[in-house]
Amino acid sequence: MKSSSSLQKRLGLGLTLGMTLLWLGATVGAWLVVQHELNEAFDSALEETAQRILPLAVLEISNREEPREAQHVATLKMHNEYLTYLVRDASGKILMQSHDANPKIFSKRPTEGFSTSQKYRLYGASALRQTLFIEIAEPLGHRREAAREALFALLLPLFLLIPVSLLGTWLFVRFSLRSVLAYRRAIEARGVGDLSPIKVARLPAEIDPVAEAVNHLLERLRNALEAERSFTANSAHELRTPLASTLAQIQRLHHEAPEGPLRVRAQKIENALRELSRLSEKLMQLAKAEGGGLLSETPQDLIPLLAHGVDEWNQHSGQRIVLQLPSQASVYSTIDPDAFGILLRNLIENALKYGATDQPVQVSLTEQAQLRVVNSGPVVPESVLEHLTERFVRGHSEISGSGLGLAIAKTIVQGVNARMKLLSPATGRQDGFEVCVWLPLAPS
Template sequence: MTSGSIERAIRWRLLGALAALWLSASALAALALWHETGEVLDSALTETAQRLLVLPMQHNSEEDDVLVAEVGEHEEYVIYQLFDARGRLRLRSHQAPDTPLAAGLADGMHEAGGRRLAVVTRDDGRRRAVVAEPVSHRYATLRSSVLALVLPLLVLLPIAATLLSLGLRRGLAPLRALGAELDAREPHQLTPLTLIDAGSELEPVRRSINALFDRVGRLLQAEQAFAAQAAHELRTPLAAARAQAQRLGALLQPGSAERDKLARLQSQLDRLERLALRLLDTARVRGAGSLRREPVDLVELARLAADELGTQAEPVHLDLHAAHAPIEGDPDMILIALRNLIDNARRHGRPPVSLHVTDRSIGVRDHGEGIRPDDLQRLMQPFVRDGAPDAGHGLGLSLVAEIARAHGAELDATRLGSEREVRLVWPPA
């Protein structure tokens, strides 16, 4: 995951959390508002009813006329009725009906006919007041209050997204710098990270990565030192053993059983010498740190490899399809790869062996069975062989693959008619 995708994921998660928090808070506020508003409005209805009970009545109580409070046209959310001791309606608001609102209801708060009712009777029973408010008015009040809480979210979310993006971009800048420095490193580069402004949050990560690099570097150095020392120590006694075997061969009769045994001994000495050379190559490649980057002409490199690795008995032919094939790389490492490929071709293939060069590839061809494409990835692993008794030690192709990866090239195995080819292919310039 890149730093950009991390930034986007954090931004959307924070925005989602902010929206969820805001909506949850709005829901809780709506519940609290509904409860508290209901209590306040119920208390107001009761207080209004109590005030109606103590109003002076100026007209004759024996008359059946109903006094209607007419104060002009206006929207009336609260309506009321006032009854006398005989249950006759004596006073009502101008939008209250003539029929009783709370017929059969006891004193207290009630909900009937879509209204919230407060019913109060005087202690002496002479008057009874009913005050009502539409429940829909309370719901409308609640909706307005909730919308006032939620609607700002539509404005604040884009602003919050912008501020979060700016803050995350600034806060994650050290992380992007760290990722860029890690991406720019060579495969074997284990030097400490040189991030200048890591920030207090990222500094422990930088220290941990540097400590890991240090531990891995020490382990690799120990491994490389052991491989180089072992290979060096092996080559000296092997050279002496080969010289003694050659002297002994001069004393033995051709075709004798002892001569056959000596030939098998020389074959094993050759095998050990190749192993020592592979170990030295491995130590050189893995101990090289970052590869040299310099202009390399694959055509000139192929000519040099053919001169160095070809012999009169086993020549290396050149098959050049370009006058020049410039790349950027380390010529010594590419020569090590070519030497391993030529050695594999000589031992597992059939002559002639040739170096094939195009403008973006260099490979070794022979007339053997070749490597199946399905087996190439498996054989590129260290110490993996094709199962034959004389298949080697499984180091050659893995070393070539490691050199190819370090150069940004791809190791490819193809079969062309009677020829097989293993080559290093660079991407287009």
């Protein structure tokens, strides 16, 4: 079964991811605009620089004794130039150049206007009726570096924004879903038999109809279960008195009847009435197990309850039950004494009925409130074992019984939030049948 994901997690991650993608899109758009504006600014700087240097270069060349002689412009301080320039005549002869200029990056013939080579952006201008030309070159790497720094400046807040927005979104979603989380906790905290309406205030409009539908369903389910339990309990209770009266009359008839078919028939009727009486008792126990009230308000010591129940059964079964108690003086549990008595009675009755008649039944209790009932006998197949806790299911069809003992035990175990496990063969043995029940311990 695929595990469900948290709505809070999905909203937090989804909103944060969506905002991050929007921020990235906005950043890319802003970076493209900034890059365009930077190129315009750099081009304007190239043009302005050329127009500033060209008149000075013309004046410098005109005042020379040898105007056609190439001259390097000395620098006041050594530095890397972002802008380098050449001043040439119309034929391409260099008349002046900056100290760090590389003539190879310029074209052979001077041109006017903007041009772009593989690594440089160039601008050319002319003077004196296109007899003197100046060309300025700027490395494209300089522009790329400026663009990268602008992009980094735009992305830097995003790295800080992502964790902050994730935390903020998570807190906001958690605050917004606090009533939904309270509704979930209210459902999780419920016991197995609690079918009362779930009341949580200020649920979101999307969840409120679901909560109302769940409450309506719980109410219908509670009414149906109460009707079933009431019918079961009332039927069993109403049958008890007429069954006892009829059984007494049949026993008297059996005693007074002469030897022959009439006495045999009376004996069969008496056995059938006894089975019906036991079934009525099982139905009463089942109604008790399904009717709630299986937990006690005060902790109960299981040791005297277990000792009394086993002693009572030993008086009827001929001391066939061996009891093993923990070393400590008491083991307290939250199970109701009557519910524990019904549970123990059904487990022992099942062990005596379906176990080997020449072997004892072992009943033990540990300090952790683990109740074990073990009987000897053939191994129960796995296919049969997993269905034994269902109603009216018996392991050996040739043995008479109602098939409700383990079903009643399972109902009580579920009602007290305990756990039950069936094992065959029994632990540490090659045969037999074992029932383990982990009862709820009382808080210390």
